[in-house]
Amino acid sequence: MEQAVIVACQLPNTDEERFQSSIEELQSLTETAHGQVHKIYIQKRNKIHPALYIGEGKLQEIKEYIETNDIGLVIFNDELSPGQMSKLADYLDVGIIDRTQLILDIFAKRANTKEGKLQVELAQLQYMLPRIYGQGKNMSRLGGGIGTRGPGETKLETDRRHIRRRIDDIKMRLSQVVSQRNQYRKRRKENRAFQIAVVGYTNAGKSTLFNRLTNSDSFEENQLFATLDPLTRQIQLPSGFRSLLSDTVGFIQDLPTTLIAAFRSTLEEVTEADFILHMVDASHPDHIQHEKTVHQLLTDLGADHLPMLTVYNKRDLLDANFFPATMPAVTISAHDPIDLKRLLDKIEEVIIEEWEPFQIYLHASESDFIHRVESNSIVKERDFLEEDEKYLLKGWIDREHPLYHQLKNNHRGE
Known part of the structure; x- marks a missing residue:
């Protein structure tokens, strides 16, 4: 279990309930990523510090705590800018990640299919691209723990051109997957x-x-x-x-x-x-x-x-x-x-409640059509009229379904 502290900035216009919920959620996310939260620091501010996220006094307090308690990771409740991440990593001299990085890390651990892994890697690379400079030291501080799964495991290159090429490559592969998925969806639609x-x-x-x-x-x-x-x-x-x-x-x-x-x-x-x-x-x-x-x-x-x-x-x-x-x-x-x-x-x-009711008489010999009706609608009554050798079907069907007009007009079997 990686030892961590959580840091959050509460702004004046923030809903108290929603803010507390986001803190609890960040704690759950940390535990999901196999981290242990030692302490939560919350600072109320009029606006987020442009360089350090929170004030220098609070930051000094956090620095003393992590040095005393052997904390290796500080997790911030909001997405940090590239500049903030770099300055905070230098100041605190431990691994620094934000909420986004933590979620991406969990996603990297959870993805099983080829498509899922590609999607996570794409999200991680797009997140990392503007943060490349100054991240080198921070990545080494993270030491293969939370925040480095996915592309981080393969030593993420600090070359922007390399990352852009990889992003283009993943997008191309995903477009092929999306195309296959769309064909599958189209077939499902055709089969109604x-x-x-x-x-x-x-x-x-x-x-x-x-x-x-x-x-x-x-x-x-x-x-x-x-x-x-x-x-x-x-x-x-x-x-x-x-x-x-x-x-x-x-x-x-x-x-x-x-x-x-x-x-x-x-x-x-x-x-x-x-x-x-x-x-x-x-x-x-x-x-x-x-x-x-x-x-x-x-x-x-x-x-x-x-x-x-x-x-x-x-x-x-x-x-x-x-x-x-x-x-x-x-x-x-x-x-x-x-x-x-x-x-x-x-x-x-x-x-x-969303569908239209129908009632239709069908000859016993129309078994294929009866099966079609029962498979594509909700039939609540099915009575066989012996003297006519017909079935009376009562139910509901989607207005958009090709069978809708045939059933509503009742022009079969009578």
């Missing part, structure tokens, strides 16, 4: 596969829910950013309607812009969805702020118009007074099979 995306704040229980609903075994851990590489599996709703369920990377407050840009193609999985399951860790004291963060990111991605069901997870840790902040909603424990059944019922209920 209904897509449900599971989104939520990091560590809300998305992977646990995904695994329980799909009998899958994606990575689950009670840590931030357990999932980086999205998975898609098929699930069946109670009516028999089949859908694709996608697990996604966890959202977070102040997600670095380099990461949003690098993970664009992954996050676009959300914008391509037909329906969003928003997972919330309802037991977290700051879950309302987490919800707001996710809503804002969905707005930024252009996915805020999609039908959404909010899933308040960890019901077993809640008291009887808990009340959902967003509707429609369902409160569950992702480990409880009965709750999972309630969730699937609720998903159908919310989808039905």
